[in-house]
Amino acid sequence: MSDIKPRDELEPTESLVSGLASGQTSRDEFIKRAGMLGLSATAIGGMLAAAGKATAGDLHEARRLAGSTVNLLVPSEGAQLGVKDKMAYMKKTFGINVNMTALPVGPLNEKLAASVKGSSGTYDLISVLGFTVADFVGAGFFTDLSPYIKKLPAGYGYPSDYPKGELEYLSNFNIKKQAFGGTTPYLIPGLYAGPILLFYRKDLLKKAGVAVPRTWTQYLAAARKLNSSGIAGNTMVAKSGDVSMFLVDWYTRFAGMGGKLMSGSPQLKNFTPRLTSPQAVAALQNMVDCVKVSTPGVLAYDFTISTDAFSAGKTAMMLGWTTISGPVFNPKTSKVASTVAVATTPGNSPALEGNIVRGGWGMGIPKNAKNKDGAWTILTYLCSRDWGKFEVAAHQTDPARTSVFNDPALNKKFPYLRTAGQANQRARILEIANIPETFELITDAAQQFSAALSGSSSAAAACKAANDQWIQVLKRGGHLK
Amino acid sequence: MSSLAVGTGGSRKRRLAPPTQRRSETLLLLGPCVLYLVAFSIYPLIASLIRSFENYNPTKNTWTWIGFQNYHDLFTSGQFGSVAEQTLILTGAGVAIQVVAGTALALFFNQQLRGAWVVRGILILPMLLTPIVVGLMWRALLNPDWGMLNWIFVKLGFGYIGWLSDPNLALWTLVLVDSWQWTPFVFVIVYARLQALPQEVFEAGAVDGANWFQRFRYLTLPLLMPAIVFAAVFRGIDAFRTFDLVYGLTNGGPVISTTTLSFQAFQNGFEFQRYGYASAISFVMVIAAAIGITLLFRVVNVRRLEVAS
Numbered sequence: 057m058s059d060i061k062p063r064d065e066l067e068p069t070e071s072l073v074s075g076l077a078s079g080q081t082s083r084d085e086f087i088k089r090a091g092m093l094g095l096s097a098t099a100i101g102g103m104l105a106a107a108g109k110a111t112a113g114d115l116h117e118a119r120r121l122a123g124s125t126v127n128l129l130v131p132s133e134g135a136q137l138g139v140k141d142k143m144a145y146m147k148k149t150f151g152i153n154v155n156m157t158a159l160p161v162g163p164l165n166e167k168l169a170a171s172v173k174g175s176s177g178t179y180d181l182i183s184v185l186g187f188t189v190a191d192f193v194g195a196g197f198f199t200d201l202s203p204y205i206k207k208l209p210a211g212y213g214y215p216s217d218y219p220k221g222e223l224e225y226l227s228n229f230n231i232k233k234q235a236f237g238g239t240t241p242y243l244i245p246g247l248y249a250g251p252i253l254l255f256y257r258k259d260l261l262k263k264a265g266v267a268v269p270r271t272w273t274q275y276l277a278a279a280r281k282l283n284s285s286g287i288a289g290n291t292m293v294a295k296s297g298d299v300s301m302f303l304v305d306w307y308t309r310f311a312g313m314g315g316k317l318m319s320g321s322p323q324l325k326n327f328t329p330r331l332t333s334p335q336a337v338a339a340l341q342n343m344v345d346c347v348k349v350s351t352p353g354v355l356a357y358d359f360t361i362s363t364d365a366f367s368a369g370k371t372a373m374m375l376g377w378t379t380i381s382g383p384v385f386n387p388k389t390s391k392v393a394s395t396v397a398v399a400t401t402p403g404n405s406p407a408l409e410g411n412i413v414r415g416g417w418g419m420g421i422p423k424n425a426k427n428k429d430g431a432w433t434i435l436t437y438l439c440s441r442d443w444g445k446f447e448v449a450a451h452q453t454d455p456a457r458t459s460v461f462n463d464p465a466l467n468k469k470f471p472y473l474r475t476a477g478q479a480n481q482r483a484r485i486l487e488i489a490n491i492p493e494t495f496e497l498i499t500d501a502a503q504q505f506s507a508a509l510s511g512s513s514s515a516a517a518a519c520k521a522a523n524d525q526w527i528q529v530l531k532r533g534g535h536l537k
Numbered sequence: 538m539s540s541l542a543v544g545t546g547g548s549r550k551r552r553l554a555p556p557t558q559r560r561s562e563t564l565l566l567l568g569p570c571v572l573y574l575v576a577f578s579i580y581p582l583i584a585s586l587i588r589s590f591e592n593y594n595p596t597k598n599t600w601t602w603i604g605f606q607n608y609h610d611l612f613t614s615g616q617f618g619s620v621a622e623q624t625l626i627l628t629g630a631g632v633a634i635q636v637v638a639g640t641a642l643a644l645f646f647n648q649q650l651r652g653a654w655v656v657r658g659i660l661i662l663p664m665l666l667t668p669i670v671v672g673l674m675w676r677a678l679l680n681p682d683w684g685m686l687n688w689i690f691v692k693l694g695f696g697y698i699g700w701l702s703d704p705n706l707a708l709w710t711l712v713l714v715d716s717w718q719w720t721p722f723v724f725v726i727v728y729a730r731l732q733a734l735p736q737e738v739f740e741a742g743a744v745d746g747a748n749w750f751q752r753f754r755y756l757t758l759p760l761l762m763p764a765i766v767f768a769a770v771f772r773g774i775d776a777f778r779t780f781d782l783v784y785g786l787t788n789g790g791p792v793i794s795t796t797t798l799s800f801q802a803f804q805n806g807f808e809f810q811r812y813g814y815a816s817a818i819s820f821v822m823v824i825a826a827a828i829g830i831t832l833l834f835r836v837v838n839v840r841r842l843e844v845a846s
Contacts, residue, residue: 162807162808165807165808166807166808169807169810173598190596191595191596191810192595194595194596195595195596195597195598196598197598234596294702295702295788295790295791296702296787296788296789296790296791296792297788297789297790298788351681351682352681352697352699353680353681353682353687353697353699353702354681354702355681355699355702355703355791356679356680356681356699356701356702357681361680361681361682364682365682368682370682492595492596492810493809495808495809496808496809496811499804499808499809503789503790503791503792503793504792506704506790506791506792507704507791507792510699510702510703510704510791510792512704512705512792528614532610
């Protein structure tokens with residue numbers, strides 16, 4: 057993986073600029089190819105100006121943004137490393153200074169809320185987590201991107217390069233109906249997506265004569281068989297209140313067992329939780345049983361510690377966001393890079409396999425941004441195919457685009473990528489993601505579930521407690537009478 | 538405010554400035570301070586009090602007056618009791634440990650020991666760290682896989698201990714970490730007071746035949762009491778609003794076993810956008826702290842009278 061040559065294989069924009077500067081590429085050819093890559097008119101103008109091949113029109117477009125600043129707010133889950141790598145490149149290419157703030161999800165949401173609600177925002181370009189789209193986009197804080205998107209060249213691949221469900225979740229929103237989808241785009245999917253996969257040690261499974269589990273019963277049996285004094289059968293996100301405990305470990309089991317999270321709808325005010333359903337309790341019970349064949353400290357695991365434990369060779373299986381767990385394939389950060397394989401998540405029937413929650417982020421421009429045109433230029437770059445390829449190669453975060461998931465060169469280096477892409481196609485929107493209380497509900501459930509995982513309550517009692525809390529929150533929010 | 542003026546005929550006369558001038562001088566001198574207080578203390582306090590009677594709708598970005606609903610929700614939430622109890626345990630147990638340990642350390646270092654100044658310097662280092670850093674540092678020490686504490690305990694044959702993942706233990710882990718950080722604060726205060734105590738009193742006590750314990754019980758402790766009370770009150774207020782340590786170390790879990798009132802206010806305000814509810818929690822805290830401090834000072838005054846008598 058370290059021998060990837062970004063310039064040769066993954067950086068068409070940079071090689072295009074080099075060609076223009078060296079005279080190998082004509083101005084017209086450059087514009088044509090840059091358009092195919094999806095670069096905005098401003099970006100193309102900037103590049104031509106830098107290469108001394110700009111017309112008066114190009115220069116006008118480029119000068120308009122030259123020296124301006126774009127304040128960028130992104131999550132610190134790995135992709136920020138790629139943005140940092142490309143700071144100088146963005147400055148050189150577009151003439152725009154990019155100031156990046158990278159924060160974990162919680163603090164990012166705090167900054168986001170504070171920035172978009174002011175008369176003049178701190179940030180010009182912001183990554184919005186899918187689970188908070190209803191909160192922030194639904195409240196009308198983001199700019200309608202339609203006029204910008206109309207100017208995008210066809211080669212940019214919006215919307216054709218994204219799974220339908222991803223666009224519905226991380227791009228379009230119907231503010232009037234407070235529902236995902238609709239026809240108005242407020243975000244572009246990126247910096248990265250978040251499918252969930254089953255990661256396993258193929259050497260350990262082979263040695264123990266265990267097939268890759270396809271049902272949750274098989275998963276538990278495999279974890280028990282693989283569990284030894286040196287290596288735990290499996291690991292999970294089991295830290296109390298951690299949203300990934302609910303989304304990755306519980307919900308994947310729940311959905312794989314055919315569970316349905318809610319009945320009714322917020323609009324009809326009969327939005328009712330089903331956390332006491334047999335599938336909900338069985339999913340939690342499966343986790344409780346899996347904890348017994350996990351590492352001793354699993355109850356304190358967030359997704360970073362869980363991934364670290366897997367990378368250190370301490371566990372045989374885990375579920376994970378591939379964008380977080382991708383580095384387990386990197387020999388520099390993982391002891392088990394050569395022995396890891398992935399599969400779609402188990403399900404109690406073939407139709408239920410790979411039933412996962414949709415994750416990922418969208419990038420948008422707040423209405424109160426000071427430099428909207430500059431933000432759009434940077435957005436088109438950070439959501440481009442070109443950047444997606446670079447980010448996968450350099451930092452193994454998952455792209456948002458289908459073409460990058462299926463890129464032959466990248467798949468040669470990262471065989472998990474195609475499976476991750478397939479999972480990303482199938483992922484489904486969390487049923488409670490369309491109300492502003494999403495995070496509160498997830499946190500409440502993850503807190504209550506931890507009581508069962510620690511053995512201080514039964515799975516059924518924990519599910520009941522979570523269900524009661526959800527009813528209270530949904531009533532307060534006016535989604536349930 | 539007075540001013541000096543040179544009178545006619547060369548004689549120096551001291552006279553007061555006219556009342557109008559004195560008023561303007563008073564305004565000039567106190568004005569910035571009052572403005573600062575109004576802008577940064579009084580206005581936010583009143584604004585957040587008003588917010589505690591309102592509900593914020595994030596999808597509409599609007600505020601609605603709901604009267605005492607937030608307070609009603611808080612007291613009937615089912616969590617308030619345990620969160621308040623945890624806050625009191627963290628405050629009470631933490632401050633008690635810190636006062637006892639800090640005073641003991643101060644008494645120990647008050648002896649003229651060789652090289653004590655080096656140890657004293659090292660001892661106060663924890664309180665120089667910000668609590669969030671302390672939280673993250675201890676999270677590393679208590680890391681379930683490679684944390685030093687569990688490594689030692691496993692090597693000693695005690696097995697793995699779920700410092701942060703056991704609901705019955707996590708709060709006491711917080712108390713331990715808080716005490717590790719703030720015992721030095723009590724130590725510094727009490728030690729400074731010890732250094733300033735008049736030696737004649739102790740010499741007189743010794744001459745009168747008082748033994749070590751009697752000198753400690755009837756002389757040292759009463760004389761140290763103002764410093765101990767100051768340190769305890771200061772630490773009590775600080776511990777009561779502990780947020781950063783919880784945020785850095787446990788995030789309020791497992792379940793809600795380490796959630797304090799401050800953390801609950803933060804979580805509701807900044808993670809769930811329930812600003813009105815978070816304001817209500819904060820005001821309950823302000824009222825509880827005001828009552829607690831008032832009662833404490835009444836007790837302290839009684840003690841002082843007892844000592845004086």
